[in-house]
Amino acid sequence: MTRAELIDHIAEKQSMLCVGLDTDLDRIPKHLLSEEDPIFAFNKAIIDATAEYCVAYKPNTAFYEAYGLSGWQSLEKTVAYIKANYPKHFVIADAKRGDIGNTAKRYAKAFLETMNCDSITVAPYMGADSVEPFGGIPGKWVIVLGLTSNAGAEDVQKLMLQSGEYVHTAVMDKVHSWFSDDELMFVVGATRPDELAKLREKYPTTFFLVPGVGAQGGSASDVIKGGMIPGDYGLLINASRGVIYASDGEDFALQAANSAKKLRDEMKANM
């Protein structure tokens, strides 16, 4: 998907919402467990209910891998379902991969070609030769961890370098020099709105994928105030549990839609 297509979709929907598909058999409504593929049945219902209010879906691959072969199958079916029925929606394989050369190319093939996602999240600890191989595939994006929303961000990303910079900004500068804004996004956590605003100043035209809204405590309006690029938007704001587990009853899809609509309305009011 091109940058222009993504921006058009955001403008059309007046939404930057990305719905995180962290699907967990222990949390989905009990009545779905008798389905042949309960994970896919849940995802399909959530996707059909929320597609109107969001512009992206982000399956977290760990949740699928945890179920082995059948989980991998549910993930493939989910991505294929989105691509067939909602082709404007941007699909993020939240895989947080990071390995070198040939191996990185394999991951790019797995998620961007075989599975046909639009993008994959990548961890930068191994440096250039673990990140660059994800670039250069037309219409595909690499989403690199910058400053994450979890407490552990202090342990590595927020260490102070001799140069007076934090590790994460030094890393983001390097990563930024390897790609164009048509194929690179950064992960920047919503739980750090002041830092999000500073990173927006540093990278005024790069899309940010912002997790941490809702269950993790960040607010969509704060994120938009600190991070929106006028005209270009430049944000995908992710909510996972707060949307998909809004209810565990028969009405789960309706409640997910309501929850997604509420977030879309908050975004629309601030765009």
Next chain:
Amino acid sequence: MTRAELIDHIAEKQSMLCVGLDTDLDRIPKHLLSEEDPIFAFNKAIIDATAEYCVAYKPNTAFYEAYGLSGWQSLEKTVAYIKANYPKHFVIADAKRGDIGNTAKRYAKAFLETMNCDSITVAPYMGADSVEPFGGIPGKWVIVLGLTSNAGAEDVQKLMLQSGEYVHTAVMDKVHSWFSDDELMFVVGATRPDELAKLREKYPTTFFLVPGVGAQGGSASDVIKGGMIPGDYGLLINASRGVIYASDGEDFALQAANSAKKLRDEMKANM
């Protein structure tokens, strides 16, 4: 697998060799492509041929994921085959995962329980809450990236902190404080023998998984000189392409065995 069991196996074999199963349909012998599952057929032949000379196997999960569902199936069959036929061999899921809390727990479940590997490689960029969840599973190990063997290690791991330490040593110190030596290993590249010796001084009782021998240019005897713990060994030395692709003809398994034996002999002479 316990530390004592791993050490006993190393002593028995006089080998610290780990064979990396980076299995690629473009590189395996052509005559295997007519098999029902060529990846598994190749792995099975390589495992049967090399088990005598090594103590561990390390499938790199990217190679399997690149083939989607069928690749994932080949990976599960490969791990099950090793566990059933060579139960003393230590199995490393070289997955380089790194994600927080619940997600990390999912990955731990996927590879250490569902797939029953002995260990998984983990990237530390997201900090404590992305690494600690892999601990505390009896007999299972977390193998954290310390200083890797690739050129990109300079981009993040070798940045100098205000404290006068490199990023990688600050990270390794923290990680080391979260686990016991019965469940933690570090990845330390063979292409940096002087630095391997320094890290051994810092962490005298922690196992290191050392990639970069053979195709990447490191030497097993240098690694042993710089990194072996007397009596305890403390090293798994990985070779992938140099062993498994020693020949692409009908004799591939025999040549892989010869290549593994040569490495074992070099290790034995230096142990």
